[in-house]
Amino acid sequence: MPRKEPDPIDLLVGRNIRILRMKQGMSQETLANALSLTFQQVQKYEKGTNRVGSGRLHKIAGILKVSIATLFEGADAKADSARSSLDLLADPHALRVVQAMSEITDSRMRRSIVDLVEQIAAGAALGGVKPRSEDGIG
Known part of the structure; x- marks a missing residue:
């Protein structure tokens, strides 16, 4: 069955x-x-x-x-994107990032962090960034 x-x-x-x-x-x-x-x-x-x-x-x-x-x-x-954003918060690492970002009051600093993360994501999408394993090796 x-x-x-x-x-x-x-x-x-x-x-x-x-x-x-x-x-x-x-x-x-x-x-x-x-x-x-x-x-x-x-x-x-x-x-x-x-x-x-x-x-x-x-x-x-x-x-x-x-x-x-x-x-x-x-x-x-209705949109899958709304669900996928909430699904991401179920990841403990993503939740930690969101919680840390909420502590930063300087809007320029927050924007710089967003820019950095977007650049990292773009590099990963192009195969330029190799993800690290959980134990820090590789």
Whole structure:
């Protein structure tokens, strides 16, 4: 029997849970403990592998101090670009960049950083920048 793909709404809710959890600096284990679950179950929710029941959604929203509607944010998005931007925030590195940028008050400095990142991205797109591995080798 072929494996069933996760429902797009389950993926969206899971992504939003991950973004909001990471934004607060909360680990999967901390959220899991607050829900009396294993961190593996939280991982399954965040990946959209397992659906989050309504009662548990209510608890998660309370723990993360957001409305339940916030967990469904982006469900009505028509453009794929809006979704891909939010998906990027689920990446811990991207979230760190956004958080660091929010601390920079000098608009010229912020613009310089954006220019630098765009130049790096353009170089990578042309094959000019080799991505580093997670361990710093290569």
